[in-house]
Every structure is written in C-alpha cells, then in structure tokens.
Amino acid sequence: xxxxxxxxxxxxxxxxxxxxxxxxxxxxxxxxxxxxxxxxxxxxxxxxxxxxxxxxxxxxxxxxxxxxxxxxxxxxxxxxxxxxxxxxxxxxxxxxxxxxxxxxxxxxxxxxxxxxxxxxxxxxxxxxxxxxxxxxxxxxxxxxxxxxxxxxxxxxxxx
Numbered sequence: 297x298x299x300x301x302x303x304x305x306x307x308x309x310x311x312x313x314x315x316x317x318x319x320x321x322x323x324x325x326x327x328x329x330x331x332x333x334x335x336x337x338x339x340x341x342x343x344x345x346x347x348x349x350x351x352x353x354x355x356x357x358x359x360x361x362x363x364x365x366x367x368x369x370x371x372x373x374x375x376x377x378x379x380x381x382x383x384x385x386x387x388x389x390x391x392x393x394x395x396x397x398x399x400x401x402x403x404x405x406x407x408x409x410x411x412x413x414x415x416x417x418x419x420x421x422x423x424x425x426x427x428x429x430x431x432x433x434x435x436x437x438x439x440x441x442x443x444x445x446x447x448x449x450x451x452x453x454x455x
Contacts, residue, residue, distance in 0.1 A: 300340070302333050302364040309334035311343065314372045317380070317412040325407040327352070329372045329384045329399065333362040340366060342386055342398055346405060356398050358386045369393065379404040 303310040313330030326347045332355065333340045340360040344352040360366065367389035375381040379402040385394050414436045 298370070299365055299367050300331055300333060302335075302362055302366070304335050306335060312368075312370075313343075314370060314414070316372060316374045316414050317408050317410065318414065319410055319412040325410075326412065327374065327380075327382060327403075327408055329370075329382065331358070331368055331370060331386055333366070338362055340368065340386065342384060344382065344384070344399055344401065346403075346408060352382065352403055353399060353401050358398065360386065360388050373397075378406075378409045380409060 298312050300312050301310045309332045311330055311332045313328040316327045316329070318324060318326040324347060327344070328347070329344045330342070331340050332343050339362055340358045341355040342358055343355050346352065360368065369387050369389060371385050371393065373381075373383040375383075381402050382399065383397040383401075384399040385397050387393055
C-alpha cells in the first residue's frame with residue numbers, strides 16, 4: 297500500500313512503480329508497473345513500461361479520483377518467460393480488491409526475459425515542488441514451481 301502525491305506542475309506526474317525482473321549492471325533492465333497522477337488528469341492511471349521507457353500499453357484509467365495523498369493498493373503479477381505475462385490491478389485503500397486485472401499483457405523483449413530482483417520506485421517529475429511518497433506495506437511472493445512435465449514413457453508405465 298502506498299501514498300501517492302499529486303504533482304501540480306504543468307505536464308508533470310508523480311509516479312509510484314513496482315519494479316520487477318530487475319537485473320543490474322551497467323545497463324540494468326526491468327519492468328516498472330505503477331500508478332501516476334498529475335495536474336492534467338482527474339483520475340489515477342496505471343502505467344506499464346520497460347526500463348528503457350518504452351510503454352508496454354497505453355496508460356489505463358483506474359477510475360480512482362486523483363487527489364494529493366491518495367492511498368492505493370497495487371498488485372502486479374509476472375508469470376513465465378518468453379513471453380512474460382504481466383498483470384496488474386489497483387484499488388483505493390479501504391476498498392475491495394477487484395477480481396479482474398486492469399492490465400493483462402504479454403511481452404517477449406529479450407532483455408526482460410530473465411529472473412531478477414523486485415522493488416519499488418517513486419518519481420517526482422514536478423521538480424519545482426517537493427512531494428512526499430510513502431509505502432506502508434510491500435510484499436513479494438514467489439509462486440511454487442509447477443511439476444515437471446510427464447514424459448510419454450511415464451504415462452505408459454514404461455521404464
């Protein structure tokens with residue numbers, strides 16, 4: 297759960313992202329999925345990007361009213377490799393988690409098709425004004441691996 301300020305500068309946003317599949321080095325790669333709001337929008341939007349700034353999809357309207365200090369929950373799910381399925385949903389604190397994913401896309405960009413670290417990132421594009429971001433809760437969970445595929449010989453009882 298996180299607190300998201302509302303940037304007021306013209307054309308500026310305050311962004312809060314979950315970073316997934318982070319691999320470091322001189323050119324780190326990762327996905328960033330998060331919420332953005334700014335002076336030009338009346339609602340909070342969900343944004344999905346690669347580390348190079350390329351959008352995975354257009355910004356998605358969450359329907360949550362934009363406000364300074366809005367407190368939101370964000371759930372992001374990364375599944376598979378080549379392609380990676382990326383799903384996300386957002387809801388206001390005190391509300392119920394939606395059953396449907398607002399974002400549900402696949403991506404096969406080679407740089408991001410590896411396991412990596414997860415984390416959070418806050419960004420204030422409105423450099424003329426100081427804004428406060430806060431994270432109250434953060435949890436990362438690895439899903440258990442699926443069972444290996446059964447071979448034809450095992451299914452037929454052969455050895």
